[in-house]
Amino acid sequence: MSGSSAFAPFSLPGGRVLPDVTSRPRTGSWRSGGRPAADLRSCVNCLLCWAYCPDRAVLTRDAVFVGIDYDLCKACEICVAVCPVDAIQMVPEEAEIQPVKGGGNDGAHRRT
Ligand code: SF4
Numbered sequence: 001m002s003g004s005s006a007f008a009p010f011s012l013p014g015g016r017v018l019p020d021v022t023s024r025p026r027t028g029s030w031r032s033g034g035r036p037a038a039d040l041r042s043c044v045n046c047l048l049c050w051a052y053c054p055d056r057a058v059l060t061r062d063a064v065f066v067g068i069d070y071d072l073c074k075a076c077e078i079c080v081a082v083c084p085v086d087a088i089q090m091v092p093e094e095a096e097i098q099p100v101k102g103g104g105n106d107g108a109h110r111r112t
Pocket residue numbers: 036052053054055056057058068072073074075076077078079080
């Protein structure tokens with residue numbers, strides 16, 4: 001097959017994806033080995049985690065990082081790798097996550 005138009009969205013540098021390119025299968029509870037948790041006090045809102053998350057699990061509100069949707073997150077750890085200030089770390093699945101007031105769902109959190 002020649003040309004790249006059919007697969008162009010999947011060829012962005014760094015594996016980035018465009019909004020709505022990916023389907024949004026909900027993982028529910030099959031994730032293993034922990035989940036990412038962000039310390040919003042450390043976050044500088046560069047939104048690299050949002051840009052690189054392959055599953056669109058990083059949540060924003062008014063262009064501000066607010067957390068992670070654990071129904072979508074597959075725990076690939078890309079957000080952990082790209083965060084320039086180490087604001088995101090993997091924690092055990094059962095770790096307590098403190099909701100942030102106004103966060104909107106259980107993905108908006110503050111690491112304890
Ligand atoms: S661990 Fe992977 S899927 Fe989950 S929020 Fe981070 S980049 Fe997205």
